[in-house]
Amino acid sequence: xxxxxxxxxxxxxxxxxxxxxxxxxxxxxxxxxxxxxxxxxxxxxxxxxxxxxxxxxxxxxxxxxxxxxxxxxxxxxxxxxxxxxxxxxxxxxxxxxxxxxxxxxxxxxxxxxxxxxxxxxxxxxxxxxxxxxxxxxxxxxxxxxxxxxxxxxxxxxxxxxxxxxxxxxxxxxxxxxxxxxxxxxxxxxxxxxxxxxxxxxxxxxxxxxxxxxxxxxxxxxxxxxxxxxxxxxxxxxxxxxxxxxxxxxxxxxxxxxxxxxxxxxxxxxxxxxxxxxxxxxxxxxxxxxxxxxxxxxxxxxxxxxxxxxxxxxxxxxxxxxxxxxxxxxxxxxxxxxxxxxxxxxxxxxxxxxxxxxxxxxxxxxxxxxxxx
Amino acid sequence: xxxxxxxxxxxxxxxxxxxxxxxxxxxxxxxxxxxxxxxxxxxxxxxxxxxxxxxxxxxxxxxxxxxxxxxxxxxxxxxxxxxxxxxxxxxxxxxxxxxxxxxxxxxxxxxxxxxxxxxxxxxxxxxxxxxxxxxxxxxxxxxxxxxxxxxxxxxxxxxxxxxxxxxxxxxxxxxxxxxxxxxxxxxxxxxxxxxxxxxxxxxxxxxxxxxxxxxxxxxxxxxxxxxxxxxx
Numbered sequence: 001x002x003x004x005x006x007x008x009x010x011x012x013x014x015x016x017x018x019x020x021x022x023x024x025x026x027x028x029x030x031x032x033x034x035x036x037x038x039x040x041x042x043x044x045x046x047x048x049x050x051x052x053x054x055x056x057x058x059x060x061x062x063x064x065x066x067x068x069x070x071x072x073x074x075x076x077x078x079x080x081x082x083x084x085x086x087x088x089x090x091x092x093x094x095x096x097x098x099x100x101x102x103x104x105x106x107x108x109x110x111x112x113x114x115x116x117x118x119x120x121x122x123x124x125x126x127x128x129x130x131x132x133x134x135x136x137x138x139x140x141x142x143x144x145x146x147x148x149x150x151x152x153x154x155x156x157x158x159x160x161x162x163x164x165x166x167x168x169x170x171x172x173x174x175x176x177x178x179x180x181x182x183x184x185x186x187x188x189x190x191x192x193x194x195x196x197x198x199x200x201x202x203x204x205x206x207x208x209x210x211x212x213x214x215x216x217x218x219x220x221x222x223x224x225x226x227x228x229x230x231x232x233x234x235x236x237x238x239x240x241x242x243x244x245x246x247x248x249x250x251x252x253x254x255x256x257x258x259x260x261x262x263x264x265x266x267x268x269x270x271x272x273x274x275x276x277x278x279x280x281x282x283x284x285x286x287x288x289x290x291x292x293x294x295x296x297x298x299x300x301x302x303x304x305x306x307x308x309x310x311x312x313x314x315x316x317x318x319x320x321x322x323x324x325x326x327x328x329x330x331x332x333x334x335x336x337x338x339x340x341x342x343x344x345x346x347x348x349x350x351x352x353x354x355x356x357x358x359x360x361x362x363x364x365x366x367x368x369x370x371x372x
Numbered sequence: 373x374x375x376x377x378x379x380x381x382x383x384x385x386x387x388x389x390x391x392x393x394x395x396x397x398x399x400x401x402x403x404x405x406x407x408x409x410x411x412x413x414x415x416x417x418x419x420x421x422x423x424x425x426x427x428x429x430x431x432x433x434x435x436x437x438x439x440x441x442x443x444x445x446x447x448x449x450x451x452x453x454x455x456x457x458x459x460x461x462x463x464x465x466x467x468x469x470x471x472x473x474x475x476x477x478x479x480x481x482x483x484x485x486x487x488x489x490x491x492x493x494x495x496x497x498x499x500x501x502x503x504x505x506x507x508x509x510x511x512x513x514x515x516x517x518x519x520x521x522x523x524x525x526x527x528x529x530x531x532x533x534x535x536x537x538x539x540x541x542x543x544x545x546x547x548x549x550x551x552x553x554x555x556x557x558x559x560x561x562x563x564x565x566x567x568x569x570x571x572x573x574x575x576x577x578x579x580x581x582x583x584x585x586x587x588x589x590x591x592x593x594x595x596x597x598x599x600x601x602x603x604x
Contacts, residue, residue, distance in 0.1 A: 001469075001476045001486070009468035277464045280427060281478040281525065282453020284446045360445070365418075365427040368464060 007295035010267065021263040022303040025344060028256035029307025032249035032340045033332070034314040039245040041315075041331030043238045049171025051228030053119040055197030056209065058231040059089070059216060062224040066238075068095050072223065074191045079219045080198065085212040087201045090114035091193030093183045097154050097176070105140050107154065107176040109183030115199050120177065124148045125163030128178050133162040137173035143320075152176075155186050171329065198225075253343050256303070257351035260296050264355035268292060275359045276367025289356035296352030300344045307344075308337055374439055375400035376533055376565050377424050382433030384419050384588075393419040394430070395588035403532070406559045407567045408576035411585035417569040420585065421535050424567075425456050453481060457526025459555075461538035463518040465510040471497065471521050472506045478528040496524040500554070516547030523554060534558065536568045540575065552578065 011018040050058055059080060064070035072091075080089035093109040110116040117127055120135060125148040128134055134154065136146060141164050146152055150161050154176070167173055184190050200212060216225045268275065278288050315330035359367075378400035384393045393416045401407055401424075409417045422428035423435060426448025434441055437451050452458075465474045475493045484492070497503045500520045510518055519539060526534050536555060540548035552575055559566045568579065576582050580597040583590055 001473045001480065001489075003480070005473060006466070006469065006477070013468050273464065274466055277466065278477070279445070279449060280452065280458045280460075280464075282449050282451075282456075282529070283481065284449040284453075286446065287449075287481060363428050364445075365422040368427070368460070 003291070003294060004298070006291060007298050010271070010295060011298060014267065017263060017266070018299065021259050022299050022306065024259040025256045025300055025303025025348070026306035026310055028249075028252040029304045029340045029344055030310030030314055031252045032343065033308055033311025033336060034318070035245035035249050036336050036339065037311065037315045037330060037332050038318060039238075039242045040333070040336065041319075041329040042241060043233060044331050045169070045171035045329040046231070046238065047229050047233075048169035049175065050197075050231055052167055052169040052172055053116050053197060054199060055090070055116075055228075056200045056204075057198040057213060057216060057225055057227060058195050059198055059219075059223050059225050060195040060231060062222055064224070065240075068194065070094075070194045071189070071192050072195060074193050076196065076219065076223065080196055080216060083212060083215045083219065085201055085204065085208060086198055086216070088115055088199045090116050090197045090199070091180065092116070092195055092197055093180060093187065093189065093192075094194040095183070095187055097186075099144060099176075100153050103144060105144075105176055106171070106174060107134075107178065107183060109178050109180035111180040114197075116197060119167070120163075121166050121168075122163045123166045125161070128162045128182075130160070130162075131179075131182055132157065132159050133182075134159040134176045134178045135163040135165050136161055137175050137177075138164055138166050139173040140176065143174075157186060174329075195231075250343070253347055256344070257347035260299060260348050261351035261354060263299070264292060264296050264352050265358070267295070268355045268359045272359070272362060272367045273370055276362070276364045276369075279360075279364035280368060285360035288360050289353075292356035292359055293349045293352040296348050296355075297345060300348030301341075304341045304344050308340065311340070374403070375436070376403050376405075376438060377401045377567075378436040379420070379424055379430070380434045380436070382423055382430040382435065384416075384423055384428065385431045389431075392588050394423060396433070397585075397588070397590055399424070399583065399590060399593075401533070401565055401567055403565055404559070404563050405565050405567070406556070406580045407565075408579035408582045409567060409569045409585065410571070410573075410576050410582060413571075415585040416588040417585055418537050419588075421537055421567065421569055425452060425458070425533075425535055453478075454529055455532050457523075457529070457531040457534045459519070459522050459526050459534065459536040459539045461541035463510070463515075463522045463542070465518055465521055465525075467510050470507050470509055471502065471513070474510065474521060475525045475528050478525050482529060492528065493524075496527055500524050514547070515543050516550055519543060519547070519551050520554070523551070523558075527558070531564065533565045533567070536566065538569055538571065540570070540572065548572075548575075 061070040061072050074091050077089050077091055080086060090111050095107055096104050097107040099105050120127060123138060144152065146161055148161055148164060151158050152161060198216065200209060213225050217223065275288050312332060319330050380398050382394055382397050385391060386393065397420065399420065409420060411417050419428065423430045426442060442448055442451060469477065472493045475496060476489050479489045497506055500523065502517060502520055505513060505517060540551050543551060555566055556578060558564050568575065570576055581595045584592040
């Protein structure tokens with residue numbers, strides 16, 4: 001027997017109530033894991049997707065809200081390429097396009113002959129050459145059930161799939177790639193790109209790269225120069241989604257703590273006599289309170305374990321949905337799991353403090369005899 | 373002789389003084405005493421015991437244990453944990469725990485290793501004739517067996533004082549006799565001080581000392597045998 005025996009027996013004695021409370025905690029933790037994981041997945045996905053195509057820096061519109069909302073004049077190409085140390089500035093268009101009227105995928109346009117095409121790791125077929133050809137990442141091709149030679153409707157225009165690529169990053173496995181002028185024409189944004197992928201002359205060292213970065217930034221105050229990680233982290237869209245996800249998650253965890261408090265209040269009201277007995281046999285008020293807190297903590301830990309499983313399942317289900325194919329990537333780290341458990345194991349015992357205090361407020365003699 | 377437990381001019385009132393459970397009572401119990409507290413229902417017997425053992429704070433007066441004044445729930449809890457054992461009329465065993473766990477519960481904070489606790493539980497159950505009930509739950513036991521488990525729990529920390537509030541009140545006559553014999557044996561063999569609240573005149577007659585309460589006041593305190601329980 002140990003300190004856990006009595007709380008465990010008490011939870012087992014009220015199976016339905018304990019199970020419902022644990023389920024509430026699990027849903028809160030699951031939401032936290034899923035929302036935080038998917039949000040950070042977006043950032044992670046952008047970071048790797050942007051960094052996976054062989055560029056050293058990204059030049060984008062300053063303070064851009066999202067990956068697809070950045071808009072920069074293609075005329076900057078010459079100015080950027082004239083910066084000493086820059087080998088190539090490849091203007092890229094990125095957008096979200098409706099495909100076959102029921103799915104949304106990322107689509108990107110790369111300039112003909114740019115270094116970006118070297119990163120296209122084709123599993124089947126060839127790079128797009130014509131005006132209505134596209135290469136699909138393997139994941140999105142599987143999600144859409146398409147292969148080389150098939151047609152897809154993109155922004156209400158028919159495209160032939162010329163190849164299937166297998167890039168390293170999850171983001172690029174979910175992207176359709178076509179030629180830049182084709183996408184500019186399709187989206188009605190001629191002479192405009194989302195960003196520039198900058199490739200530096202080889203070899204270069206970190207100090208030289210920093211100097212080139214400063215020179216690139218001096219090209220125009222409208223531009224922002226960053227590496228892929230900075231670019232993904234600085235996007236206002238990612239920050240906004242992250243803030244919303246954090247707020248929703250924390251509200252759910254706080255709600256679950258109220259559930260814990262309510263369950264424990266009911267439990268301690270019913271078991272007043274038991275706490276009186278413990279006091280009579282020499283348990284100090286602090287130890288009796290500890291017992292209640294441990295009971296709350298046990299529910300939180302069990303709920304967290306179930307919730308992590310639920311969260312992982314929810315992330316995968318959402319990312320597998322055809323409607324979000326390519327847009328959301330499950331991303332789970334030890335940090336996210338620790339954060340979820342940390343929050344719950346912090347607010348759970350806090351929620352248990354009031355019921356625990358109520359238990360020891362009553363004199364032991366009154367508690368034993370069921371008096372209030 | 374130094375008192376083990378003592379209350380001095382204690383009163384306990386409820387409902388803003390309208391109900392008086394104890395009225396300026398002074399009472400002490402010496403080491404090795406076997407005391408019966410008697411009186412009609414509502415006379416303050418249980419309140420006297422509760423105040424004497426810190427289960428209830430007196431409205432006024434002073435409570436001493438082993439010569440020292442004790443105040444505060446935590447201080448009383450420590451004394452009860454190591455030095456006082458309780459036996460109640462309704463047994464008050466925890467139904468979700470086994471017989472062994474109910475007894476071990478009293479020892480959980482005594483710093484004893486689990487093995488030592490287990491051995492002590494087994495020893496107590498053997499002495500009380502309940503060795504074959506160790507893994508059963510209270511609901512599976514008879515009233516007399518439950519009360520013996522409660523006594524085992526009271527003895528778990530080898531207390532100096534056992535306080536029994538109507539310990540036979542819920543038992544048939546055979547079980548009652550067994551429990552009283554058991555308490556008497558404990559007092560004789562182990563130099564344990566025992567205070568029993570009882571309505572039963574026959575039980576009171578077996579004690580060394582009888583204290584009678586009426587309306588929260590001690591109306592008689594008769595000692596039949598010498599202090600410390602020495603008998604002929």
